[in-house]
Amino acid sequence: xxxxxxxxxxxxxxxxxxxxxxxxxxxxxxxxxxxxxxxxxxxxxxxxxxxxxxxxxxxxxxxxxxxxxxxxxxxxxxxxxxxxxxxxxxxxxxxxxxxxxxxxxxxxxxxxxxxxxxxxxxxxxxxxxxxxxxxxxxxxxxxxxxxxxxxxxxxxxxxxxxxxxxxxxxxxxxxxxxxxxxxxxxxxxxxxxxxxxxxxxxxxxxxxxxxxxxxxxxxxxxxxxxxxxxxxxxxxxx
Amino acid sequence: xxxxxxxxxxxxxxxxxxxxxxxxxxxxxxxxxxxxxxxxxxxxxxxxxxxxxxxxxxxxxxxxxxxxxxxxxxxxxxxxxxxxxxxxxxxxxxxxxxxxxxxxxxxxx
Numbered sequence: 345x346x347x348x349x350x351x352x353x354x355x356x357x358x359x360x361x362x363x364x365x366x367x368x369x370x371x372x373x374x375x376x377x378x379x380x381x382x383x384x385x386x387x388x389x390x391x392x393x394x395x396x397x398x399x400x401x402x403x404x405x406x407x408x409x410x411x412x413x414x415x416x417x418x419x420x421x422x423x424x425x426x427x428x429x430x431x432x433x434x435x436x437x438x439x440x441x442x443x444x445x446x447x448x449x450x451x452x453x454x455x456x457x458x459x460x461x462x463x464x465x466x467x468x469x470x471x472x473x474x475x476x477x478x479x480x481x482x483x484x485x486x487x488x489x490x491x492x493x494x495x496x497x498x499x500x501x502x503x504x505x506x507x508x509x510x511x512x513x514x515x516x517x518x519x520x521x522x523x524x525x526x527x528x529x530x531x532x533x534x535x536x537x538x539x540x541x542x543x544x545x546x547x548x549x550x551x552x553x554x555x556x557x558x559x560x561x562x563x564x565x566x567x568x569x570x571x572x573x574x575x576x577x578x579x580x581x582x
Numbered sequence: 583x584x585x586x587x588x589x590x591x592x593x594x595x596x597x598x599x600x601x602x603x604x605x606x607x608x609x610x611x612x613x614x615x616x617x618x619x620x621x622x623x624x625x626x627x628x629x630x631x632x633x634x635x636x637x638x639x640x641x642x643x644x645x646x647x648x649x650x651x652x653x654x655x656x657x658x659x660x661x662x663x664x665x666x667x668x669x670x671x672x673x674x675x676x677x678x679x680x681x682x683x684x685x686x687x688x689x690x691x
Contacts, residue, residue, distance in 0.1 A: 367675040390586035395595040427601035438609035439629040458609035468630040515677040520641035521678035524662040527634035543632030544639030563636020568628030
């Protein structure tokens with residue numbers, strides 16, 4: 345492939361990444377604002393709320409931590425819950441890792457800091473479109489969440505009470521809609537489709553039978569396994 | 583009145599952040615990731631659709647510990663289908679919001 349063709353492909357993929365990230369910004373602003381408000385209601389100072397968003401930087405875990413602080417749970421149980429909730433990020437990093445081995449360690453260490461659900465989703469879709477890792481795209485995906493999330497946390501702490509309830513204007517479906525949309529966008533073959541469906545089914549079962557916090561981890565582990573097994577079985581049958 | 587500059591809980595954020603960062607960084611920094619066998623690489627490739635689908639499904643099909651198909655599920659699935667058709671995440675998310683508002687208004691009427 346010529347350099348001109350590669351450059352054109354890169355431009356198209358980056359434009360698509362930028363457009364996809366608009367919905368993620370909106371999501372980060374809405375949920376980040378709610379977190380800032382919730383943190384204040386839970387008794388966190390502005391600096392503490394900002395520390396949660398900038399250092400911990402993991403939406404669901406931040407809400408869970410504030411919820412536990414509100415009932416005076418011990419720090420040990422809060423830290424443990426946060427770690428368990430964020431264990432799924434191990435899968436995300438493992439999925440991206442084979443595409444980043446050519447990068448210096450300090451760059452990979454920096455990218456890891458920004459690896460949230462949404463950053464992983466945007467980065468995976470970008471890799472799938474390009475067939476390789478684009479460092480500028482990777483940074484962009486990470487900061488697309490980090491910057492609005494942190495600014496919105498501060499805004500929510502300062503002015504959250506004045507904002508409408510997200511459910512009243514339909515914004516509560518934006519998070520699952522973004523995850524579903526990005527998951528569907530990653531389906532390139534039968535194995536991926538099976539992984540998506542079985543991952544979703546396993547997650548629902550896990551959320552009901554075990555714990556909602558285990559859902560993503562179990563779905564993310566079970567889905568690929570079934571996707572590979574059923575695809576191989578189909579090949580052997582033919 | 584909360585002192586906006588109080589820092590008592592900052593160490594808790596740091597402790598939570600250490601484990602979170604470890605989960606995010608270890609696979610990216612581990613040596614030999616590029617020499618993994620092909621089936622493992624296929625497995626890793628499929629984690630994306632599986633994990634993201636899992637997050638979405640658990641969000642829309644489970645409420646109060648029970649299986650439920652409500653307006654949110656219909657809206658998210660419709661939005662994902664429209665997003666795939668129009669090749670745009672933004673269009674899909676906007677469609678989900680419109681559909682859930684329409685369904686809630688219909689149910690309330």
